[in-house]
Amino acid sequence: MKKIYEVARWEYIEKIKTKTFIISLILTPAILILFSITPTLLTEQEVTHTKTIGIVDTSGLYINGIRDKLSEYTIKNNQPNYLVINLTSKKGSLYELKKSTDKDVINEKIEGYLLIENAGTDSVSLSYRSKSLGNHKDVKRFEAAFNENRIKLRFDKENVKPYLLDYISQSVELNQIKIEESGRETTHDFMLTFFSSFIFIMLLMMMIIYSGGMLIRSLVEEKSNRLIEILISSCTPNELLSGKILGLSALGLTQIFIWIMIGISLAGTAIVPLEAFSNVLPILVYFILGFIFYTSLFVGIGSIVTSEQEAQQITTYLSLLLVLPIIFVLPALENPDAFYIKILSYIPLTLPSFMMLRLNISPVPMWEILSTILIMIISIYLMIDFSGKIFRVGILSYGKRPTLKELSRWLKEK
Amino acid sequence: MLVVENLRKEFKNVVAVDNISFKVEEGRIFGILGPNGAGKTTTIRTVLNIIKPNWGQITFNGKPITNEFFNIIGYLPEERGLYKKSKVIEVIQYLAGLKKIPRRKAYSEAKFWLQKLELEQYIDKKIEELSKGNQQKIQFIISIIHNPKLLILDEPFTGFDPINQTIIKEIILSFVTSGKVIILSTHQMETAERLCPDILLMNKGKEVYKGTINNLKRNFGVNTVKIEFEGDAHFIGSLPVVKNIDRYSNYAEVQLNENIDPSEFLKMLVDKISIKHFSVLEPTLNKIFIDVIKQTQTQ
Numbered sequence: 001m002k003k004i005y006e007v008a009r010w011e012y013i014e015k016i017k018t019k020t021f022i023i024s025l026i027l028t029p030a031i032l033i034l035f036s037i038t039p040t041l042l043t044e045q046e047v048t049h050t051k052t053i054g055i056v057d058t059s060g061l062y063i064n065g066i067r068d069k070l071s072e073y074t075i076k077n078n079q080p081n082y083l084v085i086n087l088t089s090k091k092g093s094l095y096e097l098k099k100s101t102d103k104d105v106i107n108e109k110i111e112g113y114l115l116i117e118n119a120g121t122d123s124v125s126l127s128y129r130s131k132s133l134g135n136h137k138d139v140k141r142f143e144a145a146f147n148e149n150r151i152k153l154r155f156d157k158e159n160v161k162p163y164l165l166d167y168i169s170q171s172v173e174l175n176q177i178k179i180e181e182s183g184r185e186t187t188h189d190f191m192l193t194f195f196s197s198f199i200f201i202m203l204l205m206m207m208i209i210y211s212g213g214m215l216i217r218s219l220v221e222e223k224s225n226r227l228i229e230i231l232i233s234s235c236t237p238n239e240l241l242s243g244k245i246l247g248l249s250a251l252g253l254t255q256i257f258i259w260i261m262i263g264i265s266l267a268g269t270a271i272v273p274l275e276a277f278s279n280v281l282p283i284l285v286y287f288i289l290g291f292i293f294y295t296s297l298f299v300g301i302g303s304i305v306t307s308e309q310e311a312q313q314i315t316t317y318l319s320l321l322l323v324l325p326i327i328f329v330l331p332a333l334e335n336p337d338a339f340y341i342k343i344l345s346y347i348p349l350t351l352p353s354f355m356m357l358r359l360n361i362s363p364v365p366m367w368e369i370l371s372t373i374l375i376m377i378i379s380i381y382l383m384i385d386f387s388g389k390i391f392r393v394g395i396l397s398y399g400k401r402p403t404l405k406e407l408s409r410w411l412k413e414k
Numbered sequence: 415m416l417v418v419e420n421l422r423k424e425f426k427n428v429v430a431v432d433n434i435s436f437k438v439e440e441g442r443i444f445g446i447l448g449p450n451g452a453g454k455t456t457t458i459r460t461v462l463n464i465i466k467p468n469w470g471q472i473t474f475n476g477k478p479i480t481n482e483f484f485n486i487i488g489y490l491p492e493e494r495g496l497y498k499k500s501k502v503i504e505v506i507q508y509l510a511g512l513k514k515i516p517r518r519k520a521y522s523e524a525k526f527w528l529q530k531l532e533l534e535q536y537i538d539k540k541i542e543e544l545s546k547g548n549q550q551k552i553q554f555i556i557s558i559i560h561n562p563k564l565l566i567l568d569e570p571f572t573g574f575d576p577i578n579q580t581i582i583k584e585i586i587l588s589f590v591t592s593g594k595v596i597i598l599s600t601h602q603m604e605t606a607e608r609l610c611p612d613i614l615l616m617n618k619g620k621e622v623y624k625g626t627i628n629n630l631k632r633n634f635g636v637n638t639v640k641i642e643f644e645g646d647a648h649f650i651g652s653l654p655v656v657k658n659i660d661r662y663s664n665y666a667e668v669q670l671n672e673n674i675d676p677s678e679f680l681k682m683l684v685d686k687i688s689i690k691h692f693s694v695l696e697p698t699l700n701k702i703f704i705d706v707i708k709q710t711q712t713q
Contacts, residue, residue: 006511225495233462233489234512
């Protein structure tokens, strides 16, 4: 036991001092925050100038209504958001008019223009022509302004009372409510669910890549300079392996602890919504178990690689397995009870991240939580045993990477 | 006393160590000699309990070597290297800790040995800042810091300059008087000749010779005498005991047949010529080594 502690202590203290650790400690949350807030920041970026929008309305029926509607939108200082100008001209054909107005757009005289083409009384087509597609918000407003106007015109014609217009234009939105067993109900917010699952899966993945890489590198170093021989003439391979796993897990816990501290201090702010912490306890358990599981896997694999390049490759492949759930976030949100999601949340390699995902989407029955945790603990035990067997032989084999056949023989060796 | 009996270790299709037995007593340095790939390192690793032999028994003071022996074994592997990015004192404390030396004791012991090897100014330096020779000295300290009862040194002198070789040699010899069991593996014959009274010569996993160096020289050395004389020495070449002669006017080197005692040969001469000088030429271990290895290879 004392020797396991010695190894763990060494691994912990030596690794915590490395630049890689400090960088990953700061960089990982920084990247996550960047990923999560940048899109919000960008879409909510304030408009600072009034946009000049042209209207070509050959019928002349809609232009005034649209102008009135659009003038309701303002940006800061009560400045209007849009300046609507009439570009309809009776001269020349529609084709020529389009051509000359397009030129105005190209020359940036106007931001873009609405083209309303009347083919008959009930057939009308609407297009917005601008240099770039996009600005979703503007286009939605134009569309709404036109449609409202169109209905209004018809209502006037049919002598329908104008207040009915408001009634029609207000459609009822469907709210999704997530019922939790405690009776608590929360609004199902796609972004939030995505974000809170995503943040933990990403953290787990990045941590495993960083520390797994670190572990393999140090094993390669110990192997290449034969330090390993001194080590295992001082303690058993199992003590060495357990010490390494323990030290690295302690390192991981330190990292999580610091991140949780950061998270708590940011909780409730725009960056980290409070709801992201609602299932934090079971998630933390899966997180730690997942980390220990992968660390033990890495120790076994690390003992058979012979160069850093090889180590890099293997780390990359393994971490891809961890990203897998991110691909499944969308389908899982649509159907959290899908069979394959359940299956994947019972396979040790993907279990931690899929359970983290499921916990965030819908309530998971207690027996499933307990059984998956049990599965994880048993898998860790088996993985340590498996890695230990490979480790024992692997650390003393230099040169060529062993074949699968050789590996299976190592596993049988007593 | 370390006793190794009928040791055999096979790797995939290769017998690395084949039926090796030897004993090492306290206060004696036992040399394991042999060319590269002879099986020295594998023998050492099995003694260290790093790998398990397919066959054979290893006991230390009557008990089989198990993991309980870790703390009394000191080992200097052939290939050197330490944690480059870590500080000298921390590396020493860690590896001493693995031998169950408390940190504080490890610190004072480290200081003592660093001073003795003139390295005290590097105590807080990183390993990579030290020269290669100094790194090796650190590794030597690590192998002895816990005062091991069984010390195994694999090529301890390679890479050291003559001054440091002498320092290391003196430390090793001081352990002899303190009654440690020491195994020294080398392919440098001079080292073995100077330090090891008993040796095991290995080739291709097999024992080629085991015993004292003196015996080896007697058994494998070419039986050659050198004589200086006055008188007619032509008759020597026709003596049945003589295999070969290299004769000058009053000086000759005579190679005798095996199992002929040089003193018998002397008796045959004294009546016929006057002998000014008579000596048995000692072959160097180096020459024996090459001869013996060649012999076993052609067999």
